[in-house]
Amino acid sequence: INGASGGVGTLAVQLAKALGATVTGVCRTRNVALVRSLGADHVVDYTRDDFTRDGRRHDVVFDLVGNRSLTALRRALTPDGTLVLSGGGVYRGGSLLGPIGLLARGRLLAPVVRQRVVVLATSPGRAHLDVLREHAEAGRLTPVVDRTHPLREVPEAVRYLETEHARAKVVITI
Ligand SMILES: NC(=O)c1ccc[n+]([C@@H]2O[C@H](COP(=O)([O-])OP(=O)(O)OC[C@H]3O[C@@H](n4cnc5c(N)ncnc54)[C@H](OP(=O)(O)O)[C@@H]3O)[C@@H](O)[C@H]2O)c1
Numbered sequence: 001i002n003g004a005s006g007g008v009g010t011l012a013v014q015l016a017k018a019l020g021a022t023v024t025g026v027c028r029t030r031n032v033a034l035v036r037s038l039g040a041d042h043v044v045d046y047t048r049d050d051f052t053r054d055g056r057r058h059d060v061v062f063d064l065v066g067n068r069s070l071t072a073l074r075r076a077l078t079p080d081g082t083l084v085l086s087g088g089g090v091y092r093g094g095s096l097l098g099p100i101g102l103l104a105r106g107r108l109l110a111p112v113v114r115q116r117v118v119v120l121a122t123s124p125g126r127a128h129l130d131v132l133r134e135h136a137e138a139g140r141l142t143p144v145v146d147r148t149h150p151l152r153e154v155p156e157a158v159r160y161l162e163t164e165h166a167r168a169k170v171v172i173t174i
Pocket residue numbers: 002003004005006007008009026027028029031046064065067086087088089092093120121122165166167168
C-alpha cells in the first residue's frame with residue numbers, strides 16, 4: 001500500500017490485514033511506527049528506500065500517491081499481480097494532470113499486459129458501509145485521527161490539511 005499513512009491508506013492497511021493479507025506499507029519516516037501499529041508486516045520508508053527497487057514482489061500494489069510511473073509500480077508486482085490505481089495529489093511533486101495521466105495510461109495498458117491494472121472507482125452504498133461497520137465493531141478497523149476541530153475552526157482545519165502534511169484524518173466536531 002503506497003500511501004499507507006494517509007486517510008485512505010490507514011484504513012486500507014487494516015482492511016487488508018483483516019482479510020488475511022501480508023501487508024507492506026509505504027510512508028515517510030515519522031509515520032513508520034504508526035503504519036506498523038496498524039498491523040503492517042513490513043514498512044518501507046520512502047525517504048530512504050524505494051519499494052519498486054527492493055526486489056520484493058507483491059500480489060497487489062494499491063497506489064494512493066500517484067507519483068510513480070506505471071513501469072515502477074509494475075516492477076513491484078508478481079508476474080500475474082494486480083495494480084490498483086486510485087488517483088493521487090497534485091502536491092506530491094506531480095502536475096494537475098499527472099495523476100489523471102497515470103490513471104489514463106493504466107486503463108490503456110490494462111488489456112495488453114498479463115498483470116491486472118485496475119482503476120479504483122467505487123460508489124458508496126449501504127452494503128459497503130455494513131462491511132466497514134462489522135470490521136469496526138469487531139475492533140479490526142479504527143480510524144486514525146490526527147486532529148479534531150470544532151465547526152467554527154473549519155478554515156484552520158482545511159489549512160492544516162492542505163499545508164501541514166496532516167496524518168490520516170482531521171475531524172470536525174459538530
Ligand atoms: N478512488 C477513490 O474512490 C478515492 C477516494 C479517496 C481518495 N482517493 C485518492 O487517494 C489519494 C489518497 O487519499 P488520502 O485521503 O489517503 O490522502 P492523504 O491523507 O493526503 O495521504 C497521502 C499519502 O501519500 C503519502 N505521500 C505524500 N507525499 C508522498 C511522496 N512524496 N512520496 C510517497 N508518498 C507520499 C503520505 O505519506 P506520508 O504522510 O507518510 O508522507 C500519505 O500516506 C487521494 O489523493 C485521492 O486521489 C481516491
